[in-house]
Amino acid sequence: MNTSASKAQVRQMTPSGWVALIAATIAVIAVACMPLWASQGLIRDVVTLCCYIAVAQMWNLLAGYGGLVSVGQQAFIGVGAYTMFVLAQTYGVNPFLAAALCIVTPALLAVPTYFLLHRLEGAYFAIGTWVVAEALRLTATNLPIVNSGMG
Amino acid sequence: MTGVSPKRVYATATAIAVGILGFAATFQAMRSTVAPADGAFQLIFAFEAVIIGGLGSIWGAFVGAMVLGVSQAIGFRINPGMGILVGHVVFLAVLALRPQGILGKKQ
Numbered sequence: 001m002n003t004s005a006s007k008a009q010v011r012q013m014t015p016s017g018w019v020a021l022i023a024a025t026i027a028v029i030a031v032a033c034m035p036l037w038a039s040q041g042l043i044r045d046v047v048t049l050c051c052y053i054a055v056a057q058m059w060n061l062l063a064g065y066g067g068l069v070s071v072g073q074q075a076f077i078g079v080g081a082y083t084m085f086v087l088a089q090t091y092g093v094n095p096f097l098a099a100a101l102c103i104v105t106p107a108l109l110a111v112p113t114y115f116l117l118h119r120l121e122g123a124y125f126a127i128g129t130w131v132v133a134e135a136l137r138l139t140a141t142n143l144p145i146v147n148s149g150m151g
Numbered sequence: 152m153t154g155v156s157p158k159r160v161y162a163t164a165t166a167i168a169v170g171i172l173g174f175a176a177t178f179q180a181m182r183s184t185v186a187p188a189d190g191a192f193q194l195i196f197a198f199e200a201v202i203i204g205g206l207g208s209i210w211g212a213f214v215g216a217m218v219l220g221v222s223q224a225i226g227f228r229i230n231p232g233m234g235i236l237v238g239h240v241v242f243l244a245v246l247a248l249r250p251q252g253i254l255g256k257k258q
Contacts, residue, residue: 116247123206127198128246134195135239142232 069122072129075136076106082146090145109136199242205255214253218245 031050034043055077062068084102087093093101117128141149179185179193196219204215219238226237245252 116243119250120246124202124246124250127195127202128243130195131199131239131242131246135236135243138233138236138239142230142236 069126070129071126072133075133076109079109080106086145202252203242203245205252208254211252211254
């Protein structure tokens with residue numbers, strides 16, 4: 001370890017940290033009890049916002065920290081969303097249980113995708129992920145169980 | 152090679168590439184209608200053709216385009232909803248079995 005790294009300090013519980021912690025706690029509580037005080041339209045907007053924040057952070061972790069420029073992550077989002085709807089609507093699973101279960105299929109899908117794409121880098125990786133996503137999209141438009149992509 | 156001006160080479164290569172794109176645009180407009188959002192649909196086929204044939208090889212891109220087009224045509228004959236999907240599957244198979252492409256050189 002070099003000297004500049006050993007001089008680095010980690011400071012915890014700074015004033016700005018406390019402000020952020022309190023603000024985040026209030027925000028989480030406010031969002032959790034939204035059905036008690038917010039209109040349906042506002043809840044819908046906040047859910048959409050949370051969706052975009054989650055997707056943006058996912059991409060930030062992948063490309064920003066991991067250096068993996070993927071243009072195919074929407075495939076996993078779509079597979080998760082379809083899993084939830086098929087479980088809840090076609091098989092009558094409790095929607096809240098289905099929301100928890102829908103993380104399983106994207107995780108299973110990630111295994112063959114990994115073996116296909118893990119050797120690729122740069123442009124090959126980006127295009128590979130794009131084609132995987134396109135192939136899954138076309139598969140969805142051909143599957144009767146998801147109403148052939150008609151919603 | 153020495154004495155080559157990279158600026159000039161890049162500029163010429165870009166000019167030729169965009170010029171070829173003009174041919175593609177003319178042929179596309181001759182066979183179908185055009186819309187501002189058509190690009191991505193054509194771009195993915197172009198990428199696939201180049202990688203099937205081998206990145207950085209002119210004849211590779213030609214062979215790749217043939218392979219992709221014939222696979223799609225066969226797919227469409229099997230099931231009208233499956234043609235493009237068959238093209239993607241062939242591309243992914245090439246990516247898995249021969250990542251450098253059909254005419255590409257081994258690194």
